[in-house]
Amino acid sequence: MALPGPALCLFDVDGTLTAPRQKITKEMDDFLQKLRQKVKIGVVGGSDFEKVQEQLGNDENIRQQFVADLRKEFAGKGLTFSIGGQISIDVFPDGWDKRYCLGHVENDGYQTIYFFGDKTMPGGNDHEIFTDPRTTGYTVTTPEDTCRICKELFS
Numbered sequence: 001m002a003l004p005g006p007a008l009c010l011f012d013v014d015g016t017l018t019a020p021r022q023k024i025t026k027e028m029d030d031f032l033q034k035l036r037q038k039v040k041i042g043v044v045g046g047s048d049f050e051k052v053q054e055q056l057g058n059d060e061n062i063r064q065q066f067v068a069d070l071r072k073e074f075a076g077k078g079l080t081f082s083i084g085g086q087i088s089i090d091v092f093p094d095g096w097d098k099r100y101c102l103g104h105v106e107n108d109g110y111q112t113i114y115f116f117g118d119k120t121m122p123g124g125n126d127h128e129i130f131t132d133p134r135t136t137g138y139t140v141t142t143p144e145d146t147c148r149i150c151k152e153l154f155s
Contacts, residue, residue, distance in 0.1 A: 005111030012117035
């Protein structure tokens with residue numbers, strides 16, 4: 001498929017390009033290098049901080065309730081709270097969600113900006129950039145999803 005114009009791909013790394021808590025493999029890096037020949041690649045999100053999964057377990061409701069409590073407690077203080085990654089909660093100044101990067105590239109002539117993320121539901125840390133009118137968003141749950149969609153788009 002020939003691209004109609006310059007495109008940019010933004011990836012939320014953990015669970016999207018790699019399995020959760022896994023580094024990018026040589027195979028995935030090779031795939032990204034091939035994809036870079038067709039489109040510009042950017043990575044949004046990801047963290048090097050240690051996470052303590054056993055403290056939260058697998059109950060997603062714990063994080064959802066905690067985020068709701070934080071939003072109430074800090075209402076009007078200029079902070080945004082969202083479900084992030086596999087076990088994290090993201091906290092950042094209002095307006096500094098993942099859309100922040102779009103301000104740096106929106107005038108660079110990209111006809112399409114693709115975003116691939118796993119937390120695209122309302123309250124997830126990918127939701128705002130996923131639904132932004134400047135992007136074409138894809139919800140992916142595994143690196144295989146991401147690879148399949150990229151092959152469909154760019155092969």
